[in-house]
Amino acid sequence: MSGNNDVVVVSALRTPFGKFGGALKDVAGVELAAHVIHEVLLRVDCAPETVDEVYMGTCVPAETGVLAPVVARQALLAAGLPDETVSVTLDRACCSSLTAVQMAWRSITLGEADVAIAVGAENLSRVPHVMPQLRWGARMGHVTLDEPLQMKYPRHAPVAVDSGLIGLEHGIGREDLDAWAYRSQMRYQAALKAGKVAQEVAPLTLQTRKGEVTFASDEFPRPDTTMEKLAALPTVYGSPTVTAGNAPGLDAGATAILLMSRAYAESHGFPVLATINCCASVAGDPRDIVTIPAKAIAKAVKKLGLSVDDLDLIEINEAFAAMPLVSTQLLGDGDAEKVEALRDRTNVNGGAIAIGHPVGASGARILMTLILELGRRGGGRGAASICGGLGQGDCVIVSV
Numbered sequence: 001m002s003g004n005n006d007v008v009v010v011s012a013l014r015t016p017f018g019k020f021g022g023a024l025k026d027v028a029g030v031e032l033a034a035h036v037i038h039e040v041l042l043r044v045d046c047a048p049e050t051v052d053e054v055y056m057g058t059c060v061p062a063e064t065g066v067l068a069p070v071v072a073r074q075a076l077l078a079a080g081l082p083d084e085t086v087s088v089t090l091d092r093a094c095c096s097s098l099t100a101v102q103m104a105w106r107s108i109t110l111g112e113a114d115v116a117i118a119v120g121a122e123n124l125s126r127v128p129h130v131m132p133q134l135r136w137g138a139r140m141g142h143v144t145l146d147e148p149l150q151m152k153y154p155r156h157a158p159v160a161v162d163s164g165l166i167g168l169e170h171g172i173g174r175e176d177l178d179a180w181a182y183r184s185q186m187r188y189q190a191a192l193k194a195g196k197v198a199q200e201v202a203p204l205t206l207q208t209r210k211g212e213v214t215f216a217s218d219e220f221p222r223p224d225t226t227m228e229k230l231a232a233l234p235t236v237y238g239s240p241t242v243t244a245g246n247a248p249g250l251d252a253g254a255t256a257i258l259l260m261s262r263a264y265a266e267s268h269g270f271p272v273l274a275t276i277n278c279c280a281s282v283a284g285d286p287r288d289i290v291t292i293p294a295k296a297i298a299k300a301v302k303k304l305g306l307s308v309d310d311l312d313l314i315e316i317n318e319a320f321a322a323m324p325l326v327s328t329q330l331l332g333d334g335d336a337e338k339v340e341a342l343r344d345r346t347n348v349n350g351g352a353i354a355i356g357h358p359v360g361a362s363g364a365r366i367l368m369t370l371i372l373e374l375g376r377r378g379g380g381r382g383a384a385s386i387c388g389g390l391g392q393g394d395c396v397i398v399s400v
Helices: 029-042 071-078 096-109 159-169 174-193 196-200 227-231 262-267 286-303 322-331 336-344 362-376
Strands: 007-014 053-057 086-090 115-123 204-208 211-215 252-261 274-283 313-316 381-388 392-399
Touching: 007 029, 007 096, 007 196, 007 262, 007 362, 029 071, 029 115, 029 252, 053 071, 053 096, 071 086, 071 115, 086 096, 096 115, 096 252, 096 274, 096 362, 096 381, 096 392, 115 362, 159 286, 159 322, 174 196, 174 227, 174 322, 196 362, 252 262, 252 362, 274 286, 274 362, 286 313, 286 322, 286 381, 286 392, 313 322, 313 362, 322 336, 362 381, 362 392
Parallel strands: 053 086, 053 115, 313 381
Antiparallel strands: 007 252, 007 274, 115 252, 204 211, 274 392, 381 392
8 A cells, every 4th residue: 555645536527417207217327337437547547457446325226227236336347347346335315425435535544445436326217116015915905106206204304395494494485595596507507608517527328219329418407597487386395495496306327536545646647636635424403404514514624623714615415405505504604794705606617406416426426526616716625515315414625
């Protein structure tokens, strides 16, 4: 091992994100993960046999379509990595791929690995219905198909309901959510026109009835969004404020981050995109999920002896618009001027409301977006934070 436990990111990319029932509806999450694992290595000419470990986050492994577990193992083998490559499959809800980054960071920090890949993948178009009665047979009477995509938890309200209610408790109403959603869509369009999105994306070749086609663009963004259209949408799942317009879709995609010890990267001539300064995880009351990204960021900056004022950019996953709005309000201590300054540098290229939210892939996606934007701005420090089901959260702070 190198002996230098400074952890750096040398390559990062994602697939284009597909909408629910869109171009990727028949592509298993394992295939998406294998694609980005292969491409993240190819972009920096890193040999597959140099990878010590692969950590993969995914929330619905049943959608792989091959009805087999250990999807990280499946993905790395499909990507052409050696049989000897060690892997872990993990589920921490929407945090999963950012947790994968944290696990890779820990392994390299401890000197257990020099090269690791953190990957996340999900295809919510392929999530199967569930029929619990089928295993032992159903006698007389109706059988029921359960719908996992409603994202309800036993003994807990739907996340959309909690997000809306807690947002209202913090003074953030429907119009605020719609305004943030509009901002997300427009900022994404500006980033797209500036060529920023293309830096992130590794196009896919898809087999269709008409032959091979190249899938190179996100499907979910809505460039024709207006505040009037957003205001006309009904709320969903019984939420007081959440609509299909101020929340992301049920999307498909994968993201991969290639991490190395600094000594290994520099001695082998790999480009250093960013240094990981700190990782932090939190958990709290499931009902308070909209506050979790703020708590994760606060914990991370405290570990470094910093404050949020030391962050040049922030990425907060837009699981719902309430997440960045409530979290920036908490981070700004309710000071209107400070809160607005924080929001100005949060999700500067749009977020999941525009791009999409394939849940297993989103944590790594926001980290990649953060790193690339800091690089375009000549450097700085930033935080990527995401909440996950039942009140979990992760944050990674990087410097470029």
